Amino acid sequence: MLQYISFLLSLISFLIISSNIFRDVKKNKQYVLLNPFFWAGIYLIFYFILPSFFVFKIDFYFNWKLEESSILYSSILIFIFSISIAVPYIFCTSSFRLSNESENQEGGIITFVIWLLISFYLIYVFYVTIKNYDFMHIFNYSGEVGDTFKLKNLAYLMISVSVFMFWKFKRIVIFLPAIFIVSLDLLNGSRTIAFISLVPIFISICIYKKSLFIIPGIIILSLLLFLGIIRSDNVVNGVPWYLSAIGEFRETYITLPLFIADNNYVGSASIFHLLGAISVGLLYFFRGDIIEQYQFAGHSMYLMIDRGYGLGSNLLIESVYYGYFCLIVTILIFPLFLYLFKRFIEQSSLPVAIINTSIMIIFLRLIFREGLYPSIGTLLLVLLVYFFPIYILNKFSWKNK
Known part of the structure; x- marks a missing residue:
């Protein structure tokens, strides 16, 4: 009986969110891509609702x-969370009115020089990587991949650089360095950095061409999922293909029913742990000291699971670590966070709006996978280090003497 109730709650959650998304897409077309509520709905479906349909098979x-009671509690919580996003989404559709003059914004000469330098560097890195490369490495999953060439830093930097340059020259070739980063990340058997690089390309082209490009987007997503299926076979054998295909979503979701009623986990952290979680992303050079002093939700679950590998934390279960009251607060403030980011994007010029949207998409994924509080600090750090400096440098126009 509980199994059917859980399935029904998941189905209702899916229908509530998907109906909002379809209504927004039908009315506002490509501008839904600039709306944090749209992306929150997408992530909610993939990271919570979709795997919840298969929770008994995953188990x-x-x-x-x-x-079974924990599975039911999780389904109820996902239903409440879906309502908390769906209701404000009704009043926060994607009717953006960005300034037309922003489409002719002058790109900065310094930004162009940075683009050139990164391009030459990536050509060199690609040559070094491809030389004597074993292509079977693409299909091997070996956990965290070392970032010898600082591709992740470059991926974040190229969000601002590429978008500013694209809206100056209106040429697809501007995204070639980002494609190099995508290729290098996939050659390493990873997908995270590739995702960071692909987001601004996809958003820019969709807005420029005034199309959602749904079919190409589905093809790209399917290819990434296919790579996930192949790599998952190296970790667990005998698992149905559809459970392998949702591997990232599956392992992010499963911590919710695993720990939602675990007295050894719920409320075991203090307000200082929460502040430390925010600080660990922002105060990069003190990261080691903070991690040494505080045990955060992800590491706590890793120790309790004790299977030799870590699962993904997620937005809901990470907040439960600080107590059920923090969970309630998180569910209430998360829509406010989305609304404030939406207002921030709406008040920007078109290139800046696309840059901020790209960063928002990337960090909403992190928030759903790792939690709100550690991701907020990292988001602020990325804005300070990779966006604002390029934004200022881009003011030095080609017309300046």
């Missing part, structure tokens, strides 16, 4: 020994 094949 069976991965031997989690979940309590």
